[in-house]
Amino acid sequence: MHANLTGSAPIIARVEPLTLTRAVRGPFDYRLRPEQSDVGVGAVLRVPFGHQKTLGVVLELARESELALERLAEPDAVLPPGVPPDLVALARWIAEQYCSTPARALGLVLPPDAPGAARRKPVQIAALTEPGEKALLGEGRLTDRQRSVLTQLQNAGPAPVTALGRDTLRRLESRGLVEFTSVDPVKRPVNRAVGRRLDGVPELTGEQRDALDAILPALGGDERTGGRFLLHGVTGSGKTEVYLQAVQATLAAGRGAIVLVPEIALTPQTVARFQARFGDVVAVLHSGLGRRERHDEWLRLRSGEARVCVGPRSAVFAPLDDIGLIVVDEEHDPSYKHEGDPRYDARTVALRRARQHGSVLLAGSATPRPESVVALHRLRLPRRIDGRPLPPVEVLDMCGVHHPLHPRTRMALADVRAAGAKAIVLLNRRGWSNFLACRGCGQVWMCPNCEVALVLHGAQGFLACHHCGHRRRAPSRCEECGSVAVARHGAGTESIERELRDAFGSELPVFRLDTDATAGKGRLADTLARFESASSGVLLGTQMVAKGHDFADIALGVVLDADQTLRFPDFRAEERTFALVTQLAGRVGRGFDSGPPARVLVQTLAPAARSITLAARHDSDGFLGLELKRREVLAYPPYGSLIRVVCSAPEATEAHDLATRLHALIAPAGGTVLGPAPLFRLRGRSRSQLVIKCADRLAMVRAVGGAVDECAALAVRRGVSVSVDPDPQ
Numbered sequence: 032m033h034a035n036l037t038g039s040a041p042i043i044a045r046v047e048p049l050t051l052t053r054a055v056r057g058p059f060d061y062r063l064r065p066e067q068s069d070v071g072v073g074a075v076l077r078v079p080f081g082h083q084k085t086l087g088v089v090l091e092l093a094r095e096s097e098l099a100l101e102r103l104a105e106p107d108a109v110l111p112p113g114v115p116p117d118l119v120a121l122a123r124w125i126a127e128q129y130c131s132t133p134a135r136a137l138g139l140v141l142p143p144d145a146p147g148a149a150r151r152k153p154v155q156i157a158a159l160t161e162p163g164e165k166a167l168l169g170e171g172r173l174t175d176r177q178r179s180v181l182t183q184l185q186n187a188g189p190a191p192v193t194a195l196g197r198d199t200l201r202r203l204e205s206r207g208l209v210e211f212t213s214v215d216p217v218k219r220p221v222n223r224a225v226g227r228r229l230d231g232v233p234e235l236t237g238e239q240r241d242a243l244d245a246i247l248p249a250l251g252g253d254e255r256t257g258g259r260f261l262l263h264g265v266t267g268s269g270k271t272e273v274y275l276q277a278v279q280a281t282l283a284a285g286r287g288a289i290v291l292v293p294e295i296a297l298t299p300q301t302v303a304r305f306q307a308r309f310g311d312v313v314a315v316l317h318s319g320l321g322r323r324e325r326h327d328e329w330l331r332l333r334s335g336e337a338r339v340c341v342g343p344r345s346a347v348f349a350p351l352d353d354i355g356l357i358v359v360d361e362e363h364d365p366s367y368k369h370e371g372d373p374r375y376d377a378r379t380v381a382l383r384r385a386r387q388h389g390s391v392l393l394a395g396s397a398t399p400r401p402e403s404v405v406a407l408h409r410l411r412l413p414r415r416i417d418g419r420p421l422p423p424v425e426v427l428d429m430c431g432v433h434h435p436l437h438p439r440t441r442m443a444l445a446d447v448r449a450a451g452a453k454a455i456v457l458l459n460r461r462g463w464s465n466f467l468a469c470r471g472c473g474q475v476w477m478c479p480n481c482e483v484a485l486v487l488h489g490a491q492g493f494l495a496c497h498h499c500g501h502r503r504r505a506p507s508r509c510e511e512c513g514s515v516a517v518a519r520h521g522a523g524t525e526s527i528e529r530e531l532r533d534a535f536g537s538e539l540p541v542f543r544l545d546t547d548a549t550a551g552k553g554r555l556a557d558t559l560a561r562f563e564s565a566s567s568g569v570l571l572g573t574q575m576v577a578k579g580h581d582f583a584d585i586a587l588g589v590v591l592d593a594d595q596t597l598r599f600p601d602f603r604a605e606e607r608t609f610a611l612v613t614q615l616a617g618r619v620g621r622g623f624d625s626g627p628p629a630r631v632l633v634q635t636l637a638p639a640a641r642s643i644t645l646a647a648r649h650d651s652d653g654f655l656g657l658e659l660k661r662r663e664v665l666a667y668p669p670y671g672s673l674i675r676v677v678c679s680a681p682e683a684t685e686a687h688d689l690a691t692r693l694h695a696l697i698a699p700a701g702g703t704v705l706g707p708a709p710l711f712r713l714r715g716r717s718r719s720q721l722v723i724k725c726a727d728r729l730a731m732v733r734a735v736g737g738a739v740d741e742c743a744a745l746a747v748r749r750g751v752s753v754s755v756d757p758d759p760q
């Protein structure tokens with residue numbers, strides 16, 4: 032039965048309800064009321080849904096429905112501002128590419144909600160004029176009330192009109208004794224952590240010029256390079272300046288730009304440079320903002336008032352309506368991959384969005400991913416701006432060294448202290464020790480929910496699981512055998528902090544940067560700022576210390592336990608380790624001042640691992656060449672795609688059985704299905720994993736999605752949850 036309508040306006044909205052249940056898939060048809068005729072794609076509606084109300088997003092408009100018109104419900108309300116149509120299309124694409132649902136993907140692009148949403152009105156400010164000042168001196172008649180208002184303005188300076196009395200001020204304004212200005216009350220997120228040091232636009236070096244000259248034609252619409260660039264430049268080579276000038280050219284052409292950065296708290300300097308260069312046309316979007324601020328920044332972008340959006344991975348969804356350029360800074364950073372459903376990769380989404388808008392994509396890194404080297408047009412910045420060479424890197428073999436610091440590391444730190452200089456020490460492990468074991472019976476204290484060892488924190492204080500957050504008091508004796516000989520193994524940032532304090536005293540203050548030390552808003556930026564302004568000291572922390580900071584005059588960089596990342600059973604382990612060492616080396620020896628000769632020490636149990644030896648030689652081309660060969664042989668990305676499927680359940684057999692069933696359903700679709708392989712228990716759930724290698728990614732994502740849907744009812748009955756992760760990290 033068809034409802035065929037007369038008139039031209041489409042009056043049926045196809046609405047995707049925003050529910051999290053996988054089983055509910057829209058869109059569902061609703062009949063628009065006459066006063067809702069301006070509803071378009073992307074409008075957010077409140078609609079009746081079953082016996083409830085729900086929010087939904089309009090995917091399409093139509094004139095006809097499968098159902099009779101009178102059987103269609105009407106939306107209750109339209110909730111502005113809605114989602115721009117191009118972001119609706121992007122969300123639908125994400126749902127398909129990442130084996131998610133349209134509702135979940137739409138959740139990524141919704142305007143940040145603002146309680147009591149209406150935009151705040153500009154505030155009118157009144158200020159005393161010159162005639163006003165004269166009037167106060169007696170030249171002109173004033174009532175007592177008027178005199179009092181003018182006196183207040185004279186004494187306290189300009190003030191909001193509402194604070195002083197609108198009627199009186201209006202009359203004064205009509206006589207020219209005060210003037211009004213409108214001020215936008217929206218509080219801009221300001222970046223307090225860093226001093227502005229970049230006021231003027233520097234003259235580009237020849238190499239920067241060449242890179243920019245390759246990009247500019249693409250911004251102008253020249254398609255010979257495909258408009259997809261990888262700026263491969265050593266740390267400190269001036270990549271950010273190239274981004275800034277590319278953004279400048281984009282704005283000059285009347286288009287907008289998105290600049291993606293890794294976690295914003297770790298890159299305040301980059302954000303500040305964009306704000307300093309472009310001022311109010313820059314909007315910053317990130318989760319550290321209050322809801323109100325986020326909403327306001329979103330609206331500034333949507334209205335075109337702001338035309339550059341700087342932010343972490345979610346900023347790829349900035350509501351700009353004409354994007355000329357998308358920059359992905361530090362493109363190797365794992366934070367670009369989203370860990371929850373939809374498990375999107377902002378770098379891939381950026382490429383898609385660039386295609387939608389006909390924009391140029393500019394990714395940059397000192398340690399680019401092999402994928403990007405193959406897919407993008409590479410531009411190079413081989414030298415540091417300050418002309419200093421990259422620091423020499425020495426690899427220290429830790430076999431047989433029974434102390435967390437190698438003797439040479441100790442000596443080097445003592446030199447730093449003597450010179451009143453600065454060092455950065457990286458250890459990718461929080462806490463006090465790696466694990467705790469009984470010397471009597473050998474038992475290791477494990478998490479009751481996860482199959483991992485608990486980590487000692489706060490000296491003797493407590494044990495914590497780094498996966499589920501489980502905590503307990505540290506044992507004073509073994510619960511199994513009663514022995515009091517409880518031994519700590521391995522070091523964490525906390526114990527190294529104590530180690531450094533004991534060894535070097537207050538002359539070499541330690542600034543610890545990890546999620547324990549810097550929990551709480553602003554602490555992280557604060558620690559970085561204190562280290563920057565200190566004259567001497569050690570910045571100690573997890574991989575956070577190696578990220579993008581531009582500190583002048585770091586004399587020494589140390590990586591403790593560099594092969595720790597190598598021990599992860601992951602095909603990106605080598606890439607990670609290489610990046611970690613190279614990025615840390617990149618923080619060292621910057622700046623124009625002549626300090627002590629800078630250097631880097633890398634402590635490792637695997638001194639011959641190629642990711643470490645090549646990083647020590649700053650040989651990223653050598654590393655990329657070997658890594659690409661290895662990936663080609665194994666059909667890993669970029670020569671093939673991977674999809675990871677994890678089944679988890681309270682019972683190991685249930686998880687394993689479902690994975691086996693999925694294997695059988697997926698195998699006929701081609702590709703290689705590996706597993707089921709057990710993973711360690713996590714948060715009280717046993718897990719079983721399949722890894723699928725395939726040539727045709729989308730076809731395989733669809734096959735996996737189909738198999739998961741087919742098993743959905745069974746999975747629910749058995750208490751198994753399934754997560755699908757295309758392009759896992």
Ligand code: ADP
Nearest residue numbers: 233234235236266267268269270271272416581
């Ligand atoms: P990268 O992003 O490659 O690590 P940056 O863009 O942070 O490098 O540049 C390193 C330093 O050099 C920064 O302090 C920056 O202000 C400065 N710089 C960049 N380009 C120039 C230039 N052309 N002239 C002078 N200084 C520059």
Ligand code: ZN
Nearest residue numbers: 469472509512
């Ligand atoms: Zn024991």
Ligand code: ZN
Nearest residue numbers: 478481496499
């Ligand atoms: Zn746990």
